[in-house]
Amino acid sequence: MESLHLVDGGAAELENLLLDLGRRARRASRVLALAPPEQKNRALTAAAEFLRTRTAELIGANAQDMARAKEKNLAPSMLDRLALDEKRIASMAQSLIDIAALPDPVGRVLDVFERPNGLRIERVATPLGVIGVIFESRPNVTADAGALCLKAGNGAVLRAGSESFHSSRLIHACLVEGLKAAGLPEDCIVLIPTRDRAAVGAMLAGLGGNIDVIVPRGGKSLVERVQSEARVPVFAHLEGIVHLYVDSDADLAKAEKILLNSKLRRTGICGATETLLVDRAGADRLLAPLVKTLLDAGCEVRGDAAALAVDSRVKPASAQDWSTEYLDAIISVKLVDGVQGAIDHIETFGSHHTDGIVTENQAKADKFQREVDSAIVIHNASTQFADGGEFGFGAEIGIATGRMHARGPVGVAQLTSFKYVVHGDGQTRA
Template identity: 40%
Template sequence: MNEELIQIGQNAKAAAYKLNLLDTVTKNQILNQFAESLVANTDDILAANQKDVKDANDMPAKFTDRLKLTEQRIKDMATGLQQVAALADPIGNIDKGWTNDAGLLIEKRRVPLGVVAMIFEARPNVTVDASALTFKSGNAVILRGGKEALNSNLALANVLRGVLKKNGLDENAIQILHDTSHATANDLMHLNQYVDVLIPRGGAGLINAVVKNSTVPVIETGAGNCHIYVDKDAEEQMAIDIIVNAKVQRPSVCNAAEKLLIHQDVADQMLPAIAQALADHGVELRGDDRSRAIVPSIKPATDEDWSTEYNDLIMAIKVVDDEQAAIDHINTYSTGHSEVIISDNYQSGQAFLTQIDSACVYVNASTRFTDGFEFGFGAEIGISTQKLHARGPMGLTELTTTKYVIRGNGQVRK
């Protein structure tokens, strides 16, 4: 184990201990100062970012677009920080409280997790976003971003740490790993003594690697092989509107729809119009034999398609015998993110809502609503596709745990 990393872990633990004692007013003042200070240091941040962008000039445009900062993007980060300052603070909330038979006053109270580590790709905005959400929820954070964004991440974190220091707070509440090697990332996944939870943010490869290797508890986020099932009692225009929105509004994100299942009774009628609407938006269609018999322009799908998250303008289509076949297909191939039924039939809707085993299950709405902001949380640290701790969009509350606070007057157990 890397000695420097152990020191970082110890620093984070010590900082977390003090963060737990900050009141909300103080935390909000700091968050607003973070915002001001980022804007005031725009030039330094852009200079650091330009080094990263220059070094990454061989990478695809999609990659450098995420990496690149501009004056406007820094302003947007500042606005994001102010929004986090305006959110309600979950710390200290009492989820439940009661008196037990022995007369103990028991409260289940929200407290910070402690030390949160994040492993993410070369997206400098995550540095600011994750720092803001972990700070507001009273947690120390250890950030390990993609190596291509290291200069940008350090510049951003230095600004935030400067604000902490100026206010007499422990700047180790926010730490960036300078060492972006795989070996050190792997060590971070085994830093159980100091890290309470590890949240990977990025593509399926990154997330799987963390899940497979980490002994620190992980919150799995983001993989979204989302399905839309068009039932026999679907309204055609509603189906078209939802499918197009879910597929094309932002195809690169995890809550975009990737698969379309359609009931055989309505496939002849609806599939041509749906396929046309998708094609009009530049979507490549792949399908099973039955869908291709109806719309010959659909390319053949392979077995691999059913479990693939394209993150692109591609959609695979399958004609199913009935709702049960749709449910079984989804529960087999889905990543457990978001699934939709389009139906005006009460029983079909209920069966789908009950039997689909995913974080978010919809009747008659777009998968694109699976989002912390759309849900009204005012923030999003990620979308959990696991069942432990948090499932679905995660806001500030999901960055907390609880402890039982118990007041007695001398009770002993009989």
């Protein structure tokens, strides 16, 4: 099976091949940047059609990946992510159709201003360039990430997890068929054709100046490596240590409903709440019912002294708990001194991803939303709304906690840059 590595030569040969891929993606991206919306959408809908007609073949390729993964004793959760069936393939194809249906983000006039000398200056959205996406076992990311980059007029260099090698190759082939059907260069979406991990290093170094931004899609160790090694900008978040602060002026019923949804709707996503902070001034009224609600719903609660006192099922929290992203049905619970205490705790232990407040007091909500330095700050709603789809972005390639360029959900609009287009009538500068 290893013969399917397209590169069997040494390190130098691999490096040359990768640099060549980068150059090809850059060249193709220049054509794509100027492609009209209809042409990009045609490529996406054609690719969806290829995915549908090649479903049986895809299931076969996936079976090869699954067999190898089982041999290597991959965890059941990883196997589940890797698996493709008819339903998953149909949904992957549908998501290409959905992305095609999004408004085109390129060419939007983001701003326009007129100068006293009559110059009219427009700020117009342009593609970013070439985006490198490094992802783990889910093969559908090949389609999703490639499609989002394409929609925003960007070249894409995709590096699929080695477990999904055969599945990703075939999905990529469908994307390339789509590009060809629409008359776009096939190098608009390039897939790294090797399992060699050296390819990741080459991408993080920017493939000879041919990658403008890297998006890692995967677990903490991947993101950590990318953030520490990348020589190009990265759109990512390392973790979502998400807090929900329930204030003394909260409506208890609303707080319970929001808390349950924030913690337990899905526990494995980055917007899931990991720590509940309760206002000391409202503890008598709020703490016991909130903690019991969680426990009764099957959530493990690790609490401070006050939380321990309300129910024998509560376990003691260690110092470690305040900075742990459980991604599981576990929550840490702590009393804090009002909204300022909540802000202090969040700024000390948080990850600047998403944090929420429940209160009927608008002044306190304002203070919290102004002073908590996170990408998303939510008042009286579930923290699980931290999602590009829920924001109306249509689809997201990830959520960023960096402060540069993109912050929060990264959808097609966030995958664009801009330029200034200046309209004159003979003006010269004094």
